[in-house]
Amino acid sequence: MKLFSYFRSSAAWRVRIALAYKGIPHGTVPVHLVRDGGQQHSESYRELNPQGLVPVLEDDGQAFAQSLAIIEYLEETHPEPPLLPPDFAGRARVRQMALGIACDIHPLQNLRVLDYLRGPLAQGDGPVADWVRHWIAEGFRPLEELARRHGDGRTHLYGGSVTMADVCLAPQMYNARRWHLDLKPYSALVAIDAHLMTLPAFSTTRPEAQADAE
Amino acid sequence: MKLFSYFRSSAAWRVRIALAYKGIPHGTVPVHLVRDGGQQHSESYRELNPQGLVPVLEDDGQAFAQSLAIIEYLEETHPEPPLLPPDFAGRARVRQMALGIACDIHPLQNLRVLDYLRGPLAQGDGPVADWVRHWIAEGFRPLEELARRHGDGRTHLYGGSVTMADVCLAPQMYNARRWHLDLKPYSALVAIDAHLMTLPAFSTTRPEAQADAE
Structure with a gap:
């Protein structure tokens, strides 16, 4: 797995926490939201996420955006330890x-x-x-x-x-x-x-x- | 189940669609967001949802807010027909x-x-x-x-x-x-x-x- 992240983005931080909590090995690619007019606006990044926002999680050849969608994905693919109660x-x-x-x-x-x-x-x-x-x-x-x-x-x-x-x-x-x-x-x-x-x-x-x- | 709804709220409409799509019997309680200074600000409504926003779904003595949380709940309690793909x-x-x-x-x-x-x-x-x-x-x-x-x-x-x-x-x-x-x-x-x-x-x-x- 590869996480596209910006240190100060709180949405990216959410995903960093979920990955760490579940102990999922992954690489991190920094995307600077201000430098170069915002690297999230580059053509190659828009290919990963047409919204041009961080974070993006790349897994198995697919790129997913929206932190809560990513965290639900991690919860389903790596159920332990859980981030949702059982009931x-x-x-x-x-x-x-x-x-x-x-x-x-x-x-x-x-x-x-x-x-x-x-x-x-x-x-x-x-x-x-x-x-x-x-x-x-x-x-x-x-x-x-x-x-x-x-x-x-x-x-x-x-x-x-x-x-x-x-x-x-x-x-x-x-x-x-x-x-x-x-x-x-x-x-x-x-x-x-x-x-x-x-x-x-x-x-x-x-x-x-x-x-x-x- | 009881849905607290406002006709024009698009978040409430999302839940109305999910309930109808899954064919779940329920009552509807209108909450007027403008009249009386906004009925969602009343003490009794804040008891159901401290955020003072529609929709709220009442089920089994509990009141849930946030349309997507409610729809995930309906998806888990009434899986058919599904609103999420299987993979x-x-x-x-x-x-x-x-x-x-x-x-x-x-x-x-x-x-x-x-x-x-x-x-x-x-x-x-x-x-x-x-x-x-x-x-x-x-x-x-x-x-x-x-x-x-x-x-x-x-x-x-x-x-x-x-x-x-x-x-x-x-x-x-x-x-x-x-x-x-x-x-x-x-x-x-x-x-x-x-x-x-x-x-x-x-x-x-x-x-x-x-x-x-x-």
């Missing part, structure tokens, strides 16, 4: 939390979206930072509530082991800090993230530990 | 296409996001419509390419039967038309959507056919 209701709940981050927080603070806010919508740094913090907070508020309902509020978002939801949480917390979001209202999320970052699958895959980190 | 690679590809809509198009044109553009960012109707069309086009361009690579380009996004990806496509095409996006560059998507809308699971669940339609 239907638990799986739905974990996916709900993961999608709450992957659909409703992350895409709104993506590089291309911020470029559009600064460009065609002529927004300055202040309003752009407010926008990012607003949408992270909008997503963290319900996630904090769900973490208290369905997890222990201290170590994992759901149940007592790492799930797809935790895999999405850690990179989003990293992003929240980069944007100086006040994390005081989210004490469960802060505690869970602190626990996750003690696990090698999370700590060894963090942006600063990547070969392409700057 | 790992096919499943990854279908999820990639579904998430390309659910993460990278739809959340950017959600009611709450447009409210923020009009409010704090002080954007007028023209720039807001341009924003919506820009992100739909950004998502449709790669989807058109994937439809040609992995489907027949005429009836389904992937393979020869309805998948989770088609379930996401039809509501997004409806939205694209509402926003007057020029659909000429997406002839495969237009053809596939036309075919899908001949199927009862899609046509009977469309916004205009809902009890709460206006």
Whole structure:
């Protein structure tokens, strides 16, 4: 397997965590999202992923995009250790939390979206930072509530082991800090993230530990 | 099962299609996203879904949110007829296409996001419509390419039967038309959507056919 990744992309980090957690051997190809006008826009990369976004996982001659599609693929091809609970209701709940981050927080603070806010919508740094913090907070508020309902509020978002939801949480917390979001209202999320970052699958895959980190 | 739905929500429409396609008996509770300041913000609804978004599926005393989490749940609890192909690679590809809509198009044109553009960012109707069309086009361009690579380009996004990806496509095409996006560059998507809308699971669940339609 080969992962096309950018050190700071939180979607790529999700896949790095899943690969590490499952102990799946793979190579990593860095794709620089800013240098050369964005290497993800090159013809050869668009061949792998017409969306021109990271990550992409290449396996068995096929290239797959969308981090959660890739993680579901890894879960099906390498079931152990699992990133989803065994029961239907638990799986739905974990996916709900993961999608709450992957659909409703992350895409709104993506590089291309911020470029559009600064460009065609002529927004300055202040309003752009407010926008990012607003949408992270909008997503963290319900996630904090769900973490208290369905997890222990201290170590994992759901149940007592790492799930797809935790895999999405850690990179989003990293992003929240980069944007100086006040994390005081989210004490469960802060505690869970602190626990996750003690696990090698999370700590060894963090942006600063990547070969392409700057 | 009970579905909390709003006739015009494309995320709710996705779940209506999946329920109809699988022939799962259920009740429908309308949640009006505009009336009363938005019924999704009520305390009782936030109890069901702390995110305050539609849809929610209630089953067996539990309430699940996030349309794709709900559809995966329906796929696991009611496997026939399937909305995912049987092979790992096919499943990854279908999820990639579904998430390309659910993460990278739809959340950017959600009611709450447009409210923020009009409010704090002080954007007028023209720039807001341009924003919506820009992100739909950004998502449709790669989807058109994937439809040609992995489907027949005429009836389904992937393979020869309805998948989770088609379930996401039809509501997004409806939205694209509402926003007057020029659909000429997406002839495969237009053809596939036309075919899908001949199927009862899609046509009977469309916004205009809902009890709460206006």
